[in-house]
Structures are given as structure tokens and as C-alpha cells.
Amino acid sequence: MSGEIENVLQEHRRFPPAADFAAEARLSSEEAYQRMLRESLDEPELFWGRVARELPWMQPFERVLDWSKRPVAQWFVGGKLNVSVACLDRHVNSVRSGKRAIVFEGEPGDRRTLTYQELHQEVCRFANALKARGIKKGDRVAIYLPMVPEAAIAMLACARIGAAHSVVFGGFSAPALRERILDGGCTAVITADGSWRRGLVQPLKAQVDEALSSCPDVHSVFVVQRAKNEVVWSARRDVWWHDAVALVSAECEPEPMDSEDLLFLLYTSGSTGKPKGIVHTTAGYLVGTYLTSQFVFDLRDEDVYWCTADVGWVTGHSYVVYGPLSNGATVVMYEGAPNTPHFGRFWEIIERHKVTIFYTAPTAIRSFMRWGDEHPKKFDLSSLRLLGSVGEPINPEAWIWYHQIIGQGRCPIVDTWWQTETGSIMITPLPGLTTTKPGSATRPFFGVDAAIVDEHGNELGPNQGGFLVIRRPWPSMLRGIWGDMQRYVDTYWKKFEGRFYFAGDGARRDEDGYFWIVGRIDDVIKVSGHRFSTMEVESALVSHAAVVEAAVVGRPDNITGQSIVAFITLGPGFKPSSELRADIDKHVIHEIGKVARPAEIRFTEALPKTRSGKIMRRLLRDIAAGIETVGDTSTIEDYTVLAKLRAYED
Numbered sequence: 001m002s003g004e005i006e007n008v009l010q011e012h013r014r015f016p017p018a019a020d021f022a023a024e025a026r027l028s029s030e031e032a033y034q035r036m037l038r039e040s041l042d043e044p045e046l047f048w049g050r051v052a053r054e055l056p057w058m059q060p061f062e063r064v065l066d067w068s069k070r071p072v073a074q075w076f077v078g079g080k081l082n083v084s085v086a087c088l089d090r091h092v093n094s095v096r097s098g099k100r101a102i103v104f105e106g107e108p109g110d111r112r113t114l115t116y117q118e119l120h121q122e123v124c125r126f127a128n129a130l131k132a133r134g135i136k137k138g139d140r141v142a143i144y145l146p147m148v149p150e151a152a153i154a155m156l157a158c159a160r161i162g163a164a165h166s167v168v169f170g171g172f173s174a175p176a177l178r179e180r181i182l183d184g185g186c187t188a189v190i191t192a193d194g195s196w197r198r199g200l201v202q203p204l205k206a207q208v209d210e211a212l213s214s215c216p217d218v219h220s221v222f223v224v225q226r227a228k229n230e231v232v233w234s235a236r237r238d239v240w241w242h243d244a245v246a247l248v249s250a251e252c253e254p255e256p257m258d259s260e261d262l263l264f265l266l267y268t269s270g271s272t273g274k275p276k277g278i279v280h281t282t283a284g285y286l287v288g289t290y291l292t293s294q295f296v297f298d299l300r301d302e303d304v305y306w307c308t309a310d311v312g313w314v315t316g317h318s319y320v321v322y323g324p325l326s327n328g329a330t331v332v333m334y335e336g337a338p339n340t341p342h343f344g345r346f347w348e349i350i351e352r353h354k355v356t357i358f359y360t361a362p363t364a365i366r367s368f369m370r371w372g373d374e375h376p377k378k379f380d381l382s383s384l385r386l387l388g389s390v391g392e393p394i395n396p397e398a399w400i401w402y403h404q405i406i407g408q409g410r411c412p413i414v415d416t417w418w419q420t421e422t423g424s425i426m427i428t429p430l431p432g433l434t435t436t437k438p439g440s441a442t443r444p445f446f447g448v449d450a451a452i453v454d455e456h457g458n459e460l461g462p463n464q465g466g467f468l469v470i471r472r473p474w475p476s477m478l479r480g481i482w483g484d485m486q487r488y489v490d491t492y493w494k495k496f497e498g499r500f501y502f503a504g505d506g507a508r509r510d511e512d513g514y515f516w517i518v519g520r521i522d523d524v525i526k527v528s529g530h531r532f533s534t535m536e537v538e539s540a541l542v543s544h545a546a547v548v549e550a551a552v553v554g555r556p557d558n559i560t561g562q563s564i565v566a567f568i569t570l571g572p573g574f575k576p577s578s579e580l581r582a583d584i585d586k587h588v589i590h591e592i593g594k595v596a597r598p599a600e601i602r603f604t605e606a607l608p609k610t611r612s613g614k615i616m617r618r619l620l621r622d623i624a625a626g627i628e629t630v631g632d633t634s635t636i637e638d639y640t641v642l643a644k645l646r647a648y649e650d
């Protein structure tokens with residue numbers, strides 16, 4: 001971590017927004033910004049109340065914020081609305097009715113466009129299809145789909161009838177899907193026969209079948225016909241999407257939802273045990289994603305906006321679906337890999353659809369860099385006017401490449417810091433206003449009271465590294481962890497005795513008040529921006545018959561940010577071998593999915609532990625990264641372990 005701090009400290013380049021961008025931007029005057037910022041912090045109820053009133057309420061709210069049940073906030077108390085109305089009906093009843101809502105490209109090259117009116121109809125149809133199978137307000141529905149329009153349609157259809165969705169990333173395996181279905185108490189699943197990835201079909205339905213072998217409460221599985229691969233069918237349980245929507249009306253009254261009614265669950269990894277179902281509710285989440293989309297992406301009606309995130313992650317929820325659609329934007333969706341069928345696929349899509357706003361992850365940017373400048377250079381990227389980055393710290397080198405090669409020196413970059421838990425962007429440049437520094441997410445968004453504090457919660461001075469905290473509630477914040485409110489309190493609020501929300505990140509704030517996020521300080525690792533807990537991978541490893549003990553750490557990686565390194569001790573009768581390594585690898589893929597596959601598995605006779613039996617992860621991190629351990633090893637139980645770990649080769 002210290003290496004990274006030094007690295008970003010050396011970054012002195014400054015990028016003020018280009019004059020022509022600023023001239024057209026929604027917000028370009030520091031004075032107007034300061035006024036809004038002051039109001040958002042000094043009179044948050046006035047500020048957020050006004051923003052919220054821009055949305056279509058079925059019943060007006062009585063109170064903007066009730067913080068009396070802290071740490072569970074209630075926003076827009078007493079109000080009723082439906083998120084799908086804000087994302088669809090509002091535009092259908094306006095000049096945007098014929099505007100493109102979703103522009104889709106499949107990996108094999110198929111294309112499909114849905115106007116707001118068409119999307120509205122599809123959502124209403126599918127909402128009726130859900131109802132026809134008995135799904136109702138308050139139920140939870142798992143969505144396990146590729147990046148096809150049906151993913152957005154399914155989410156909005158759930159919202160329309162008041163069922164909560166729980167989207168599970170299509171790269172997760174059957175056991176990971178099952179765990180999430182069971183924890184969320186889902187009674188229906190929406191999936192596809194298969195999805196296209198690097199020219200191959202991923203058999204999603206087969207994973208669902210395996211997952212459901214022990215999910216007795218799931219009574220319905222809706223299946224999108226996407227890849228036309230063969231599927232096993234349960235006549236009682238399974239229904240083709242196209243059959244389900246053929247028989248129903250394209251009109252569906254939206255369910256009036258209380259501001260604090262559940263909108264969705266989204267599972268993410270924490271430092272311990274099983275994934276946690278992050279709870280997001282209706283109005284506050286919508287207000288947060290609506291306003292940030294508008295200001296961070298400077299959205300205008302002419303924009304063609306492309307966020308490359310999968311709907312399986314929070315970025316796909318907030319900035320593919322709810323944020324942009326509530327603003328009536330045209331959203332590009334792409335199903336496949338960026339290097340299929342060629343390395344210029346993304347740039348080709350930008351050229352074809354004249355994408356103006358492009359939002360992606362540092363890990364992708366670093367891959368593009370490695371693949372070479374010749375690929376983007378083959379395509380016309382002149383439509384782009386704004387670039388975004390999300391999911392992990394962006395190293396200045398990647399930032400500069402993104403700025404020069406993709407943005408052609410013209411486009412501001414918004415490096416946005418936020419989390420599954422925060423629901424919407426929290427620290428970010430405002431593109432017409434903020435002078436950016438490569439590697440910094442810059443300043444907090446309106447209403448966000450972020451600070452860097454020490455162990456005791458005291459605010460630290462400029463350039464002192466500490467814990468990133470948020471000191472007051474914000475509308476799109478999580479409302480808890482599904483089924484485990486105590487874990488919510490313990491994870492986010494206990495560290496600073498209920499005073500602040502603790503994000504789990506280490507950061508510093510420079511002399512200009514800019515935030516530099518260093519990374520997680522807990523046992524969360526980010527591989528290609530995807531979040532895993534070391535324990536999650538460890539428990540997958542120890543469920544292999546040969547593995548007695550496992551310790552997983554993150555190792556810095558030039559492309560993926562971090563990669564997973566696993567240290568493993570084998571049980572009696574098992575010997576290290578490349579076959580065993582391959583088998584353990586396969587086992588992790590089966591248990592969690594390819595996304596959690598260790599980059600390296602090291603067999604060891606013992607793991608370094610303190611006298612009290614705690615695995616010394618810091619040592620393992622150093623060893624995995626090839627760094628000589630300089631820290632304190634005085635509590636280590638068995639000194640020989642360290643030497644063995646370093647020397648070990650099978």
C-alpha cells in the first residue's frame with residue numbers, strides 16, 4: 001500500500017476542463033458549484049427535497065430525512081412512487097417517446113434498438129408475465145442473465161410490480177448462485193439458455209438447473225432464448241420468456257411503492273464469510289442515481305451513453321439502468337468481450353453508434369493499453385466527449401493513456417469513487433468544472449460529507465493517510481444487509497462508534513481537498529474491479545478434499561489491479577502436483593466461478609501464524625508480491641515456515 005501512496009504523490013499533472021466542454025456543460029462555474037455544495041451540506045433537506053420533487057410521485061413525501069433510527073436512514077418519508085414510472089412512463093408521455101432507450105449489440109453481431117415506448121411495452125408485458133406466475137409485491141426474484149436488453153427489462157418489470165430483484169452476475173457458478181437465491185429467499189429466477197462470451201456459449205440455464213436442485217422455494221424460471229443451445233426443461237417450473245410475454249397485455253399498472261420499500265438486493269463480498277445482500281430501497285436510491293447521472297456525466301438529450309459494466313454489479317444497476325434511464329438517456333448495451341471478434345470491438349461500437357459518453361473500469365483500460373494503440377486508432381472516436389472510470393484506483397499511466405488515446409486529449413475524465421453500499425457515485429470530478437489530477441477521484445459529490453480520519457475518528461490533515469468515512473446519511477445509501485442487521489451495524493458503523501459510515505477504504509486528502517483512494521484496508525480483494533473476500537475464496541478452497549488449510553491474499557497485478565494468490569496446505573496422503581493444482585483450480589471455478597480463479601496456487605507445509613493462531617496475511621502478501629518481509633515477525637509461531645514458504649517449489 002505504501003508503494004502506491006508514493007506513486008500517486010509524485011503525480012503533479014493537472015487537467016482543467018477544456019473551454020469548449022465547460023462552455024456547454026451543465027455546471028461550469030465554481031461559484032454556482034459552491035452554492036449548490038453549501039446548500040447540499042448546510043440544508044440537505046432543502047437540497048434533496050428539491051431534487052426528489054423532479055421525479056414523478058404518486059403520493060408526495062412528508063419528510064425528507066428521518067435519521068432517528070440510525071444507522072438506518074429513511075428518506076422521503078411517507079412518499080409513494082414507482083421507479084419504473086420514473087424510468088419509462090415519464091419519457092413515454094413526453095417528446096422522448098420515440099427516443100432510443102437501449103441500443104444493443106450482441107457478441108455475434110446482432111443488433112436491436114428499443115425506444116422508450118417499446119421498452120415501456122416490453123417491461124409492462126414482462127411485469128404481467130411475472131404476475132401471471134403469482135409473483136407479487138415483496139417477493140424476491142433472482143436475475144441471472146447476460147447483458148441483453150431483457151436484463152434491464154426484467155429489472156424494471158420487477159420494480160413495476162414491487163418485487164425486489166437480486167441480480168447475480170452471469171460469471172458466477174451454480175453454487176454461488178444457489179447461495180444467493182437461498183439467502184435472499186427468491187421464489188423465481190430469470191435466466192437465458194446461454195450467453196455469448198468470446199465466441200463460446202456459456203450455458204446459463206444449466207447452472208440454474210444445478211443451483212435449483214436444492215432451492216425448493218423457486219417455483220418459476222423464465223428463460224430468454226438467446227444462444228439457442230440445448231437446455232433441459234422442467235415443464236412445471238420453466239417457461240420461455242417469449243411464450244410468457246406472448247399471452248399478456250402490454251399495459252400494467254405500476255405498483256405504488258413506499259419510498260422505503262425494497263427495490264433490490266445485490267450481493268457483494270465483505271471481509272468475512274458469506275456474501276452479503278446489500279439492501280437498497282426505492283426513492284433514495286433513485287434520487288441518488290438520477291442526480292449523479294445528470295451531473296457526473298453531464299447528461300444531455302443528444303448523448304449516446306455507454307457504461308460497459310455488467311448488470312451483475314452495482315455499476316450496471318445504477319449507471320446502465322436506473323440512473324441513465326431515469327434521465328431519459330440513450331444507453332448502449334454490449335453482450336460480449338472487448339476482444340471478440342477483434343481487439344477493436346469497443347471502438348467499433350463507439351464509432352457505429354456515435355457514443356458520446358464512455359464509462360469503464362481501469363482494468364479494462366490497462367488491457368486496452370496492452371493490446372496496443374493501433375486498435376482504437378482504426379476507428380473514429382470523435383463522437384466521444386466524456387470518459388469515466390470506476391471500480392478501483394486508476395493508475396496515472398492508465399489515466400493518461402485513456403485521456404490521450406481514447407479521449408484524444410479532448411475529453412474530461414471522471415474518476416468516480418463509490419461502492420455497492422453507497423448506491424451512487426460519492427467522490428468524483430464534475431466534468432465542466434473540476435481540474436482533474438490523474439489518479440484522484442477529486443472531491444465529494446453534493447451532499448456527501450466525506451473525510452479521512454485516524455483510528456479514533458479524528459480528522460487528519462492534508463496528505464495523511466487514514467480511513468475514508470462518510471459523516472452523514474445520503475439518499476442512496478444501503479439500508480442494511482439482508483437478514484443480518486447486526487452485520488450491517490458491525491461492518492459499517494461499529495469502527496467509529498456509530499458516528500460515521502466506514503467505507504473499508506484507505507485514502508488521503510491532498511492540500512486541495514482532493515481524495516486519493518489507496519485501496520481496501522480489509523480482506524477484500526479487487527480482481528478486475530470485481531470484489532471478493534479472501535475468506536470466500538478460502539472456503540471454496542478448503543471444501544476441496546485435498547485441502548486442509550488455505551490462505552488467500554491479493555497480489556498487485558498490472559492489468560487486473562490485484563490477482564488472487566492462494567497458499568494451501570494439503571491433507572495426509574496428498575502430494576503437491578500440477579494435476580492437483582489444476583483440480584483445485586477447477587474446484588474454485590465450480591464453487592464460485594472463473595472470476596475468482598487464483599492466479600497462483602502455492603502449496604506449503606504450514607501457514608505463518610501468530611501465537612494466537614491468526615494467519616499472518618501481511619507476510620503472505622509480501623511473499624506473494626515477491627517483497628522481502630521487513631515488518632515485524634516477532635509474533636510468528638514457527639520461523640521456519642517463512643523460509644519454507646519462500647523456497648517452496650513443487
Ligand code: PRX
Binds near residue numbers: 415
Ligand atoms: O475500494 C473501492 C473501490 O471499489 C470498492 C467498491 O467496490 P464495489 O462495491 O464492487 O463497487 C464498485 C463500483 C462502484 C471501493 O470500496 N473503488 C471503486 N471505485 C473506485 C475505487 N477505488 C478507487 N477509485 C475509484 N474510482
